[in-house]
Amino acid sequence: xxxxxxxxxxxxxxxxxxxxxxxxxxxxxxxxxxxxxxxxxxxxxxxxxxxxxxxxxxxxxxxxxxxxxxxxxxxxxxxxxxxxxxxxxxxxxxxxxxxxxxxxxxxxxxxxxxxxxxxxxxxxxxxxxxxxxxxxxxxxxxxxxxxxxxxxxxxxxxxxxxxxxxxxxxxxxxxxxxxxxxxxxxxxxxxxxxxxxxxxxxxxxxxxxxxxxxxxxxxxxxxxxxxxxxxxxxxxxxxxxxxxxxxxxxxxxxxxxxxxxxxxxxxxxxxxxxxxxxxxxxxxxxxxxxxxxxxxxxxxxxxxxxxxxxxxxxxxxxxxxxxxxxx
Amino acid sequence: xxxxxxxxxxxxxxxxxxxxxxxxxxxxxxxxxxxxxxxxxxxxxxxxxxxxxxxxxxxxxxxxxxxxxxxxxxxxxxxxxxxxxxxxxxxxxxxxxxxxxxxxxxxxxxxxxxxxxxxxxxxxxxxxxxxxxxxxxxxxxxxxxxxxxxxxxxxxxxxxxxxxxxxxxxxxxxxxxxxxxxxxxxxxxxxxxxxxxxxxxxxxxxxxxxxxxxxxxxxxxxxxxxxxxxxxxxxxxxxxxxxxxxxxxxxxxxxxxxxxxxxxxxxxxxxxxxxxxxxxxxxxxxxxxxxxxxxxxxxxxxxxxxxxxxxxxxxxxxxxxxxxxxxxxxxxxxxxxxxxxxxxxxxxxxxxxxxxxxxxxxxxxxxxxxxxxxxxxxxxxxxxxxxxxxxxxxxxxxxxxxxxxxxxxxxxxxxxxxxxxxxxxxxxxxxxxxxxxxxxxxxxxxxxxxxxxxxxxxxxxxxxxxxxxxxxxxxxxxxxxxxxxxxxxxxxxxxxxxxxxxxx
Numbered sequence: 001x002x003x004x005x006x007x008x009x010x011x012x013x014x015x016x017x018x019x020x021x022x023x024x025x026x027x028x029x030x031x032x033x034x035x036x037x038x039x040x041x042x043x044x045x046x047x048x049x050x051x052x053x054x055x056x057x058x059x060x061x062x063x064x065x066x067x068x069x070x071x072x073x074x075x076x077x078x079x080x081x082x083x084x085x086x087x088x089x090x091x092x093x094x095x096x097x098x099x100x101x102x103x104x105x106x107x108x109x110x111x112x113x114x115x116x117x118x119x120x121x122x123x124x125x126x127x128x129x130x131x132x133x134x135x136x137x138x139x140x141x142x143x144x145x146x147x148x149x150x151x152x153x154x155x156x157x158x159x160x161x162x163x164x165x166x167x168x169x170x171x172x173x174x175x176x177x178x179x180x181x182x183x184x185x186x187x188x189x190x191x192x193x194x195x196x197x198x199x200x201x202x203x204x205x206x207x208x209x210x211x212x213x214x215x216x217x218x219x220x221x222x223x224x225x226x227x228x229x230x231x232x233x234x235x236x237x238x239x240x241x242x243x244x245x246x247x248x249x250x251x252x253x254x255x256x257x258x259x260x261x262x263x264x265x266x267x268x269x270x271x272x273x274x275x276x277x278x279x280x281x282x283x284x285x286x287x288x289x290x291x292x293x294x295x296x297x298x299x300x301x302x303x304x305x306x307x308x309x310x311x312x313x314x315x316x317x318x319x320x321x322x323x324x325x326x327x
Numbered sequence: 328x329x330x331x332x333x334x335x336x337x338x339x340x341x342x343x344x345x346x347x348x349x350x351x352x353x354x355x356x357x358x359x360x361x362x363x364x365x366x367x368x369x370x371x372x373x374x375x376x377x378x379x380x381x382x383x384x385x386x387x388x389x390x391x392x393x394x395x396x397x398x399x400x401x402x403x404x405x406x407x408x409x410x411x412x413x414x415x416x417x418x419x420x421x422x423x424x425x426x427x428x429x430x431x432x433x434x435x436x437x438x439x440x441x442x443x444x445x446x447x448x449x450x451x452x453x454x455x456x457x458x459x460x461x462x463x464x465x466x467x468x469x470x471x472x473x474x475x476x477x478x479x480x481x482x483x484x485x486x487x488x489x490x491x492x493x494x495x496x497x498x499x500x501x502x503x504x505x506x507x508x509x510x511x512x513x514x515x516x517x518x519x520x521x522x523x524x525x526x527x528x529x530x531x532x533x534x535x536x537x538x539x540x541x542x543x544x545x546x547x548x549x550x551x552x553x554x555x556x557x558x559x560x561x562x563x564x565x566x567x568x569x570x571x572x573x574x575x576x577x578x579x580x581x582x583x584x585x586x587x588x589x590x591x592x593x594x595x596x597x598x599x600x601x602x603x604x605x606x607x608x609x610x611x612x613x614x615x616x617x618x619x620x621x622x623x624x625x626x627x628x629x630x631x632x633x634x635x636x637x638x639x640x641x642x643x644x645x646x647x648x649x650x651x652x653x654x655x656x657x658x659x660x661x662x663x664x665x666x667x668x669x670x671x672x673x674x675x676x677x678x679x680x681x682x683x684x685x686x687x688x689x690x691x692x693x694x695x696x697x698x699x700x701x702x703x704x705x706x707x708x709x710x711x712x713x714x715x716x717x718x719x720x721x722x723x724x725x726x727x728x729x730x731x732x733x734x735x736x737x738x739x740x741x742x743x744x745x746x747x748x749x750x751x752x753x754x755x756x757x758x759x760x761x762x763x764x765x766x767x768x769x770x771x772x773x774x775x776x777x778x779x780x781x782x783x784x785x786x787x788x789x790x791x792x793x794x795x796x797x798x799x800x801x802x803x804x805x806x807x808x809x810x811x812x813x814x815x816x817x818x819x820x821x822x823x824x825x826x827x828x829x830x831x
Binding site: 183184185186189190192193196197199200201202203204205206207259261262263264 | 629631650651652655661663668669670671672673674675679682683684686687690693694695737
């Protein structure tokens with residue numbers, strides 16, 4: 001019996017920390033592959049590059065754990081971003097611009113949440129609709145034109161505090177916030193329960209609709225912040241910006257071990273997932289891999305991550321079924 | 328009587344990582360007989376059946392049909408060899424019609440390779456007629472009861488011309504009346520020469536239906552004899568490997584003041600004008616056939632479904648139950664009949680499952696207090712006698728009985744006054760059942776009010792102080808302990824007699 005326990009402990013450690021192991025191995029491989037990879041500036045560079053996508057990924061992580069997802073995050077990012085830039089140009093207040101972005105993110109996500117909780121639309125469909133609506137709204141508002149000359153607005157995304165790029169500071173702060181929410185709050189525990197078994201969560205006294213709504217609202221705040229950082233980094237309000245970022249975010253979450261069947265996932269796993277993608281992209285550029293091939297590699301990584309996730313899960317269930325049946 | 332052996336397994340061994348599930352299993356099923364397998368959960372019965380059905384591959388050993396060694400590597404192959412299995416947990420596609428479901432995976436095709444719906448209709452009607460079942464082939468499965476679907480599964484097995492049918496706890500979800508129909512069918516099948524392997528926990532059934540009995544324990548065959556050479560006591564002793572009191576002794580517990588009072592509770596289309604009372608230290612039973620509305624009443628009481636009329640009074644206070652939260656706040660909790668659906672969060676740990684309904688006890692001052700949580704979880708799991716390697720193990724790794732104890736522990740952490748237990752012993756083994764009875768007694772002693780819904784009359788008669796009987800959404804009778812008898816309860820449940828003044 002003790003042998004069985006030891007074995008399952010080791011397997012559980014393996015499955016729990018495998019993603020960090022992969023990250024470290026990748027880091028070492030990159031180090032060996034190119035001498036320019038390991039330098040303070042390059043690592044800062046990678047971190048800055050992944051920050052916007054990773055912030056979206058934290059929101060996705062919360063939603064995926066609870067059995068939902070957000071396809072609209074990149075479009076809402078664009079809408080929040082252009083409105084925020086234009087608020088700044090009108091008022092000259094960075095604070096108001098920041099608040100405006102968050103407000104837009106939250107409103108769009110309240111609509112997502114209403115569709116899901118009130119009208120029982122599957123999150124995939126609800127956020128697919130929002131994806132199209134928000135992008136359309138961003139384009140309509142700007143008449144399809146980019147907004148340039150954004151002045152001090154670039155401080156959000158291009159500034160440094162104590163030598164640290166501001167996007168990285170935002171990313172780390174939201175990492176800690178996501179970790180705190182998932183680990184230390186009733187909300188977090190409820191999220192895992194709802195994703196694991198919604199009906200049982202409801203029968204345990206959890207207000208499922210309220211928690212789902214809160215998850216969308218938190219996602220909205222993250223999307224708003226990501227919108228500010230993105231526009232600031234590209235020096236303008238771009239209604240066509242960040243296309244495909246929702247998938248970048250989903251990729252980071254999935255590689256980081258968040259399970260699409262719900263109930264499983266962590267903030268730090270998602271960060272690791274984002275860095276894995278970031279390292280890969282960076283090293284491919286450094287060693288001069290053809291940019292089309294880069295895409296193929298990125299896709300293959302997603303496929304591998306999901307296959308591994310499913311494989312690890314069936315192995316786990318099989319082992320458990322075996323031991324439960326034969327005890 | 329010398330009957331030929333239809334199916335024989337010899338020296339079957341099967342290991343899963345870390346455990347030996349089957350250890351040199353030998354047994355034989357004779358043609359045209361019912362062979363019952365019993366054993367506690369995890370004794371290896373289901374694993375063996377999965378080996379015979381081609382779901383698991385044995386590590387060593389042989390399977391012989393009609394004396395020929397056969398290799399079975401998947402259920403389709405098993406089917407072609409005449410083996411069909413009816414699973415304990417029926418998996419079906421609710422949107423399918425009866426005729427579609429009968430031929431799923433085996434559709435007859437016309438000369439263009441297109442599914443031949445006319446042929447399907449013809450064969451379905453012939454089959455239904457032959458078995459004297461009055462279903463409409465176009466009815467969707469979601470509109471049928473569990474026992475109807477089970478009957479269809481049997482029909483499917485017949486349509487494949489199976490001569491070995493495996494039934495894994497077929498009566499765990501159907502009522503007494505439906506059990507009779509099932510048994511009649513089994514006898515018909517027997518008469519045609521079909522061999523049936525029947526897995527069950529229910530002793531009275533086993534002795535009614537079996538020709539031979541094989542007892543499993545810890546992956547081994549303990550004994551195999553014709554039914555007449557067995558008695559209930561022996562089977563139970565062999566199953567648990569120790570002498571177990573086959574009947575649980577109810578203790579005398581002092582009954583206090585009324586805790587819960589329900590008056591004229593009505594939910595349109597489900598039940599009507601239901602009134603009852605439960606007191607401190609009392610165990611109140613709810614009997615009735617499936618579909619009588621017992622679970623529906625409990626769901627409304629617990630806040631899972633809305634109600635249209637009626638008054639609910641808890642400790643002399645009128646309460647309006649809006650959702651589950653309000654009833655938990657009023658110290659009323661419910662253990663659901665469907666543990667997998669409403670009880671457990673499968674991917675999460677035992678710890679998280681236990682603390683789920685009392686999170687505010689561990690999360691305060693803006694953070695989680697793991698030491699408080701671990702202490703509470705440990706305390707309650709010990710009290711409930713949960714057997715688990717540790718509390719971080721995911722709950723799906725535990726046996727059914729232990730999962731049930733974890734769910735009970737979750738509710739105990741909320742410190743309830745009223746516990747609604749809907750089929751608390753369904754699908755768990757004899758040993759775990761006794762533990763549940765013991766826990767119920769302990770809770771009643773602490774002055775808690777207990778409501779027990781059960782389809783097993785002996786269990787209700789053994790445990791309860793008072794039994795309400797329901798039929799078609801109404802309470803048709805109420806019995807005090809001294810009036811208990813299976814016959815009377817069944818009479819009320821089928822409304823062959825009626826009692827005046829129950830609903831006043």
